[in-house]
Amino acid sequence: xxxxxxxxxxxxxxxxxxxxxxxxxxxxxxxxxxxxxxxxxxxxxxxxxxxxxxxxxxxxxxxxxxxxxxxxxxxxxxxxxxxxxxxxxxxxxxxxxxxxxxxxxxxxx
Numbered sequence: 001x002x003x004x005x006x007x008x009x010x011x012x013x014x015x016x017x018x019x020x021x022x023x024x025x026x027x028x029x030x031x032x033x034x035x036x037x038x039x040x041x042x043x044x045x046x047x048x049x050x051x052x053x054x055x056x057x058x059x060x061x062x063x064x065x066x067x068x069x070x071x072x073x074x075x076x077x078x079x080x081x082x083x084x085x086x087x088x089x090x091x092x093x094x095x096x097x098x099x100x101x102x103x104x105x106x107x108x109x
Contacts, residue, residue: 007031007038 020030030042
């Protein structure tokens with residue numbers, strides 16, 4: 001396998017990023033420089049066909065009860081929603097600041 005390396009300055013890397021990503025997909029390495037000094041490297045990600053890890057050895061006695069998948073009783077729902085099953089949590093985002101531009105137009109003097 002022959003591996004090539006491309007050296008580019010940041011300005012050129014920004015201008016032609018998609019080309020350098022395609023080069024990395026082909027297996028080439030792109031060395032990104034700042035004032036002709038290497039600072040970063042763009043290279044292909046190693047593709048692996050790993051299966052998800054089996055965590056059962058860590059928790060051998062842990063079992064999920066089938067009851068976990070049953071609907072909650074009405075008392076539990078009332079405790080969560082305060083007796084109103086249609087209740088939705090209030091919005092918690094902050095209000096917009098009162099300073100600065102309040103309308104869409106800016107006043108000129």
